[in-house]
Amino acid sequence: MKRTPLRRKGKSETAKLKEEIQALVRAIVVRRDKGCLFRNCYDAPSCNGFDKNRRLVLQADHLITRANSATYADTRLIVCVCKGHHGWKNWHKPEYDALAKELIGPERAALWQRCEEDSWRPKRTGANDWRLSIAALKQELRQYEPVEWAEQ
Numbered sequence: 001m002k003r004t005p006l007r008r009k010g011k012s013e014t015a016k017l018k019e020e021i022q023a024l025v026r027a028i029v030v031r032r033d034k035g036c037l038f039r040n041c042y043d044a045p046s047c048n049g050f051d052k053n054r055r056l057v058l059q060a061d062h063l064i065t066r067a068n069s070a071t072y073a074d075t076r077l078i079v080c081v082c083k084g085h086h087g088w089k090n091w092h093k094p095e096y097d098a099l100a101k102e103l104i105g106p107e108r109a110a111l112w113q114r115c116e117e118d119s120w121r122p123k124r125t126g127a128n129d130w131r132l133s134i135a136a137l138k139q140e141l142r143q144y145e146p147v148e149w150a151e152q
Contacts, residue, residue, distance in 0.1 A: 021130065028078075029080040031145065032080070041103065045085070050083075057082060057083040059080070061089065063097075064112065064119060069129075071119075072133075
């Protein structure tokens with residue numbers, strides 16, 4: 001019996017809007033954080049995860065799971081990390097979270113805590129909500145200077 005590979009990305013309008021949100025969020029956190037959040041942290045492993053051109057791969061890491069629609073596009077709860085630290089999170093989540101809370105500051109750490117406590121309440125989010133998020137993210141992106149070494 002021949003098996004068809006699973007589709008990796010959805011084709012719905014919502015899936016396309018969420019993909020655009022992810023691209024905007026990544027651009028914002030790279031510009032805002034100016035590199036990996038853990039780059040100067042001695043309690044974490046060294047940055048790693050390079051592309052073919054030996055550039056560090058930077059990713060947007062959601063501090064609260066992306067399954068939570070309420071915080072999906074909230075850049076206060078998203079940080080810029082290298083590919084290596086993004087993977088490190090999977091095996092060392094308690095240490096990762098503790099270091100991240102120190103590095104993001106008390107206001108954002110308190111917001112993170114409040115949102116995690118409130119995450120059990122489901123929030124329905126439709127296409128119009130995602131479009132509003134995209135407009136807000138585009139406006140937020142304008143306030144940061146481009147970072148040539150990280151824009152891909």
